[in-house]
Amino acid sequence: MxxxxxxxxxxxxxxxxxxxxxxxxxxxxxxxxxxxxxxxxxxxxxxxxxxxxxxxxxxxxxxxxxxxxxxxxxxxxxxxxxxxxxxxxxxxxxxxxxxxxxxxxxxxxxxxxxxxxxxxxLRRRPLREAWEARGPGLLYFLMRVLPEEFLPETADVILVLPISGGRGTAHLAYNSVRLEGMLYDPHPQLPEVARLGWLISQLNLDLPKYSEEIDPDRIGMIARLATLPGILYAAEEVELVKPGSVSLADAMKLWQVTHIGHEALAEIVQQWWQTQETRQAPWRIALMALDRMIG
Incomplete structure (x- = not known):
């Protein structure tokens, strides 16, 4: 890819x-x-x-x-x-x-x-160099557990001045991600390169073949949750993350996926992910199931 x-x-x-x-x-x-x-x-x-x-x-x-x-x-x-x-x-x-x-x-x-x-x-170079060194490997392993079609062919990375010690958002409708340009990893156990890969992996989930039966206001949240287990797996494979050191709940908290309920939500996502790994349902069906499970 x-x-x-x-x-x-x-x-x-x-x-x-x-x-x-x-x-x-x-x-x-x-x-x-x-x-x-x-x-x-x-x-x-x-x-x-x-x-x-x-x-x-x-x-x-x-x-x-x-x-x-x-x-x-x-x-x-x-x-x-x-x-x-x-x-x-x-x-x-x-x-x-x-x-x-x-x-x-x-x-x-x-x-x-x-x-x-x-x-x-001054903030572009550190992240771009880190991405060029580790990003391709991260995406290679990510595509072993997620469809290659989740990734766009091109995407804009919009760097902004930090205001909250590291934050990022995927703008699915605009094929762009917005990321605070950190000069260091605010959470060394979960580097910014992994966050960037996670944001990019969400961008195509608003395609009708994946999302037409999901409320448009919920697609962003479903995209964030559905791609999180995969990016943690890929980050461990390329040694960005020490195996077993970052749980789904940890990632949700550090990356501000939700404001509350990290543990309970992480359990739901983990159950969904394990079921999908076993059953290999079409991703449209799998995403609908996740949408129902989180209520």
């Missing part, structure tokens, strides 16, 4: 990445200057979204990957409104008000991180 990764660093996506986190409860480890500068603008953006009747979760789902392609703030607002509410909404005054909130957010972020672009450019 020849996978082409297109690497990019993006300060605008970094800004939105920070805003998504700061719109909720800011991690205690964040700098006070960043919180004070960005959190009010992030909350103003959420207020504008609510006025426009845009669910914030849906906004982030589209805005974060699209921001790597669209630098214009009103342009991004229109694109998201078109995705969530249709063409008429994208031409309404809401696009201007949301675009204004995005501009304020961008200015606030730049005021506290004026050298964000320079800092981000």
């Amino acid at each position: 020849n996978l082409e990764l297109r690497w990019q660093e993006n300060t605008w996506t970094s800004c939105l990445h920070a805003a998504q986190i700061l719109a909720g409860n800011a991690p205690a480890s964040l700098s006070e200057d960043l919180v004070n500068a960005v959190a009010p603008s992030a909350k103003r953006l959420v207020s504008e979204l609510q006025t426009a009747q845009v669910v914030p979760k849906l906004f982030w789902r589209h805005a974060l990957p699209l921001s790597a392609q669209l630098d214009g703030k009103v342009e991004l607002a229109k694109a998201v409104l078109r995705k969530t509410h249709g063409l008429e909404a994208s031409e309404s005054g809401y696009a201007t008000s949301i675009g204004g909130a995005l501009s304020d957010l961008s200015n606030a972020y730049s005021s506290v991180l004026p050298k964000a672009a320079e800092e981000l450019s």
